[in-house]
Amino acid sequence: MSEANGSTLAAVDLGASSGRVMLGRVAPDRLELTEAHRFPNVPVRLPDGLHWDVLRLYRDLLDGLAAARRACDGELRSVGIDSWAVDYGLLDAAGTLVSNPYHYRDSRTDGVAAEVHERIDPAQLYATTGLQFLPFTTIYQLAAESPVRLRHAEHLALLPDLFTYWLTGELGTERTNASTTGLFDARRGTWADELVRQAGLSRDLFGELRRPGDVVGPLLPEVRAETGVASSMVATAVGSHDTASAVVGVPAADERFAYVSCGTWSLVGVELDGPVLTAASREANFTNEGGVDGTVRYLRNVMGLWLLAESVAEWERAGLTSDLPTLLAMASDVGPGGPVFDPDDPAFIPPGDMTGRIADACRRAGQPVPEGQARTVRCILDSLADAYARTVRDAVALSGHEVDVVHLVGGGAQNELLCRLTADACGLPVVAGPVEATALGNVLVQARAHGAVTGDLWTMRALIRATHPVRRYEPRPRTSTDR
Structure with a gap:
C-alpha cells in the first residue's frame, strides 16, 4: 500500500491463551486485517508459582513482525501492542527483567486484598481509582511481592509496555492499562501518588504515562536486523488494555x-x-x-x-x-x-x-x-x-x-x-x-496517529x-x- 493510499500496520494482540500478530491495511475507505502469525500462550508453573513465559511470547512477537513484513505490500509503518491487564514485569536499574512475571491466576494473592484493605480503606480506594474488587489487581499483586524482588526493582512495566520497551528501549505506561492497576486516579488521569505511598511502594516504579496514539519511538537496530523491518518503522501506543482496543472496534x-x-x-x-x-x-x-x-x-x-x-x-x-x-x-x-x-x-x-x-x-x-x-x-x-x-x-x-x-x-x-x-x-x-474487534481497534488508533x-x-x-x-x-x- 502506497503512502498516498493509507498505512500498513502491525497489531500485536496478546490473549490469555493465545497471541497473534495481525497485518492491517488502513485508508479512509479501506480496513483490512490479515493474520501474519498466531501462537499459543502457555503459562509455566515453577516451584514459586504460576508465571507467564514472556520470553517465548517476545520470540513469537518478533517472528510475527518478520512474517508481517514479508506479507505486506509496502513498508510496515508502525506496531502497536495490546494484552490483558494487571500483570507486569519488574526491571532493575539496568533495565533487566528481575524475574518471570507472575500469572494473575497464581494463588499468591489469596487473602492479600484483605490485608491491603486494613491499611487503605476500600471506600477510599474506590473513590480514587473507581475499580471493582478483583483479587489479582496490580495493587494486590504488588502487596504479595517478594521483598527481594521489590528491592531490586527500579521500574514496573505492564506487559504491553514491557514488550514495547524491548522493541524500542523506551519505558513508559499507557493510560488504559494503567487505569486497571488500582494505583491510578480515575478523575485526574494520573498516578494516584497518595495510594502509592499508602501501599508502601516507591513512586519511581511507575513510569511516564502515554496516551493511545502517542508515538513511542523507532525500533531498536537489533530488532530491525532480526525482523527485516525498515528503519522508519516505529512503535505506537494503542489502547494497550485489550478491552480498550476492543471497545474502539x-x-x-x-x-x-x-x-x-x-x-x-x-x-x-x-x-x-x-x-x-x-x-x-x-x-x-x-x-x-x-x-x-x-x-x-x-x-x-x-x-x-x-x-x-x-x-x-x-x-x-x-x-x-x-x-x-x-x-x-x-x-x-x-x-x-x-x-x-x-x-x-x-x-x-x-x-x-x-x-x-x-x-x-x-x-x-x-x-x-x-x-x-x-x-x-x-x-x-x-x-x-x-x-x-x-x-x-x-x-x-x-x-x-x-x-x-x-x-x-x-x-x-x-x-x-x-x-x-x-x-x-x-x-x-x-x-x-466483529470477531477481530481488538485488532481492529489497535490498528485504527495507529492509523489515525499516522494520518491514514x-x-x-x-x-x-x-x-x-x-x-x-x-x-x-x-x-x-x-x-x-x-x-
Missing part, C-alpha cells in the same frame, strides 16, 4: 449501546464520558477503566469463556467429545429453563476440575446438577447470558446511560448459541461481531461498519419454561 452507530467483549474473560458495560464513583457503584462491583479518547469503560468483569474452555480441556483429557462445534450443537438441542450458577464466583478463577466446581455451584444455588456434556455446556452458556443481562441492567441503572442494543465482539461472537441466549436474556437485540484516517471514535466505527459484516439476533418472546 465496536461498530456502534450512536452512544446508546452496551458491549460484551467476549473471550477468556467477558467485559460487559457501557462507554461513558466520565467515571461513576458512587457508593452504589462500588457495592455493585463496577469498574471505571480508561478508554481511548478520554472515555471511560464502565463495566464489570464476567468470568467468560474460560469456563467453557477449561471444561472442554477436561473432557479432552478424559477421552470424551471435545469438538466445540459438536458440543454447541448438542447444547442447542437442550431446552430452556435449566440450571444457572454465578460465573463470577472466585472459585472458578484457578484452572482444573471446572465441571466439578460447576456442579458444586449449582448445588449451592439449589439448582439441579447438569448431567452430561450437552447440559453442562448449556448450563455454562445460560449462566453467562444471565450474567451479561444482569450486568447490562446494572450498568444502565448505575450510570443513567440508556441502551438500545448490545454489541458482542471478540471470539464469543462466533458462538451463535451464546449470542441468541444473550439477546433473549437481555431483551435487546445483540449485534455479533482522521476523525473521532465514531468515524473509526463507521469505517468498521462499512467494511466488516455483523450478525443481528433479535430477542425471542419468553415462554413459561424460561427463567
